[in-house]
Amino acid sequence: MFQEIDEIKNFLESELKTILKTDSPVLLETPVEKARGDFTLKTFALAKELKQNPIELGKLIQNQLKTDFLEKIEVTGGYVNFFLKNEILNQLVLEKILLEKEVYGKSDQFHGQTVMVEYSSPNTNKPLHLGHIRNNLLGMSLANLFEFVGYKVIKAQIINDRxxxxxxxxxxxxxxxxxxxxxxxxxxxxxxxxxxxxxxxxxxxxxxxxxxxxxxxxxxxxxxxxxxxxxxxxxxxxxxxxxxxxxxxxxxxxxxxxxxxxxxxxxxxxxxxxxxxxxxGSRFDKNYYESELYEEGKKFVEEGLQKGIFQKEPDGSVQCDLTDLAKNLGKKTLLRSDGTTVYITQDLALTYHKFKEFNLNKAIWVVANEQTHHFHTLFALMRKLGFTEIADHSYHLAYGMVALPTGKMKSREGIVVDADDLMEEVKNKAKQITQALKNYTPQELETISHEVGLGALKYQLLSVNPLTNVVFNPAESIAFEGNTGPFVQYTAARIHSLKQKAEAEDIKTTGKLDYSSLNRPKEKIVIQLLAEFPTVILSAAGRFNPAQLTHYVYELAKEFNRFYQKHSVLSAETEKLKQARLALCQAVEIVIQKSLTLLGIETPEKM
Incomplete structure (x- = not known):
């Protein structure tokens, strides 16, 4: 009857509206606690609207909702929890993942829309540093997420070359x-x-x-x-x-x-x-250069003067009073008294050209939070100039400062956390740990230490909310246990090794599988997590927050390892159970690999 989990969710929401006789939205959510079922309904707001007790409202649903795909309905306080039958949930989720593989979770929700993500934007007087690494990782992972939900993405940087x-x-x-x-x-x-x-x-x-x-x-x-x-x-x-x-x-x-x-x-x-x-792993579709834009901004200043939006001061400088839009913005200088431009002047030109050149639906600047006032001012100036639609679709993704445990960065005195040095350091740390675990050929060791070291760096910097300040600890990031990149990578490598053993023993997942045999609690939790992947992707993209994906993939890896420690796969009680568990493992590997790819992290086949 149903081909997708979302179809069941939509069906239930429709049935609930009929039972409750309401025109208000009835929205099911995914419970944070897996023991609360596959869907949950908060009844507080509905009960208030319908003038009923939340518990009585839950019991009404429990008594009147009749389906052949629900195992049970539980009423707990103001929550109604819906539990799907194992065989239905298992088959819908696992078959979909094994069929779609790396495109599982892909969406066309934003098909036909174009977004530009601007990131990196360095100065040509120095190399990239640790702050640039965080900036690039946020920009690239957001671009990957946007592409996965249907956007056409333009990856850009403004090079400050003058x-x-x-x-x-x-x-x-x-x-x-x-x-x-x-x-x-x-x-x-x-x-x-x-x-x-x-x-x-x-x-x-x-x-x-x-x-x-x-x-x-x-x-x-x-x-x-x-x-x-x-x-x-x-x-x-x-x-x-x-x-x-x-x-x-x-x-x-x-x-x-x-x-x-x-x-x-x-x-x-x-x-x-x-x-x-x-x-x-950073790539760009478009490079803008400050040297080509700084004079262009003067045209916008002239336009503002002609319209009476900007004012020429007695000293010859040009300013704009923005207090009518926001008191904290005050007056902003756009041209100095000697006629030279300031940084925001070129940003006016760049912002306008971005939208017109690529017909953008949205533009995002990935820039540290110390520039928040600058972007509030920029968007206010665009509104003043009459470019309200552009301003309304412009977003500053502010992120917090990043440092090593030894302290903050500087560049004028040469005290800086150099990006090249830091990447080399994490690769060397990964090599030391990897060497101690197994005997690898020199080529294998180089490949694994490269993938694990950079994976550790990327994962830790992406695993916190962008707004949060980060102290990056290379030693902690490279650990093979806990919420780290190597732990998640190791989980995928572990499954890859398991698949090779299964192939040697001629255990296959082709043909009709008995998904109903996956009925243990730890199997259920893993499958519930797999079902959440498409929703997590949409949420991470919509909130401009790759940390949601790192949190998800860590939870998936953690729960898979708990399942794997308790239940044998290749030595399961029956052949059907071996095949079903192997299919579950394959699905987990697919989702972990896709998650890491979206984060810009490679997945080693062996560790």
Missing amino acids: GIHICKSMLGYQKWGQGETPETTGLKGDHLVAKYYVLFETALKEEKKQYFQEHKIELIKLSEQAQRQTELDFLKQSGLYQEAQNLLQKWEQDDPETLKLWQTMNSWVYAGWEKTYQEL
Whole structure:
């Protein structure tokens, strides 16, 4: 009669509306506690509407709902719990998974809609760091989830390739580089460029120290406003900083020599990033460049001035008062008094072009939560300019800071958690643990340590809500027990090994299987979890939260291992039970593999 679990759910909801004689929605949920059945109905709101006691309402349903696919209906307080017959639940879930395999849970709910996910967005004066890793993992996993629920996804990044910070590394290279290149030094290009950014900042720091000593300045004794003014006063007279400013002016004036150096050093950085992206598994469909957009934003400023939305101040700067939209936004500068743009000016142009170029239904920026005010301001400015529909479909996915147990990151002094170094560290830790477990060939060891190490890193960073700050502990992430990537990977590898043994013993899952034999509590829990996978995918995509999927796949792996420890598969009491349990194992492997793939994590065949 039914081909899908959702068909049963929809049928029950329809029957319940008839029994209760209500036009209000009657929505069944999946119980958090598996002992509460396959579906549950909260009756509190309905009881209030129908002016009945919740328990009496539950008993009414219990007495009047008659079907041949329910094992029982239980009324507990204001909850009505529905239990499907084992053979029906088992057959619907397992047959569907074994038939659909890696597309189980795939949806066309958002077919015909296009979403852009912007992530990474680094600066061309340094390599990627730990914060970029979290950013990329969130962006890629969200893109995967969106594609799986039917969206056409455009993966994009804005490359911040101009500005004073870029000129600092260029000036550092001019002063101290002596013509060295990635080839002559053996350094990745992004690391080489960062070397000169750090040298510049170190020299500037020393210059500032001498300035403060000469002027007897004790910064700590000054107010915040006085500290800012003192810093500005220093920069105005700093020979080194003014050289960097002069270099920026030459770049803006298209000085050939300056442009050539800028192009050369950026090309080194891009080549270095590409290696990091390949290792991390990040891909992009569209690259935007700040150098191509910063002037474009001025057109929007001119439009705002013409419409009277923006105001020119006495000093020549252009501002917009946003207090009518939100008091905390206040006034925002869009052009400085010297006519140069600020970062948000180019974002106006980029946001508009995104939607028009790709006819987007939705755009998502994956950017740290310290930029929340920036995006509130950006979307408010788009509304002011009349682009309300664009603003309404623009979302900032804010995420918390990430650090190692030793503390937070910095980049100006070179104290930074480098992405390449961190990935190498987790792979080495995985190799040490893997070596101690079994004897592998050198090639097997390299492959497994690569998949397990990066899997550990990705899983731990994705396993918490994006808004939460994270302390990434490499040693804890690589553990083979608990809520870790290696534990989930090991579960899949364990099933793969079991399948190989079953094949050797000629135990097959083809033909008609006796799913009714899977009637033990631990088997039931695993099957209930498998049934939830499509709902979890839709929820994780809808809430922009891959952590929901990591939580789900951990629960599935944990409950499968509990089942596996208690019940034998290949030595089950009957041949039919062996086949049914093997089918259950295969279904779990399929769902774990798909979950990990959506998270950007590889699944080793052996561990």
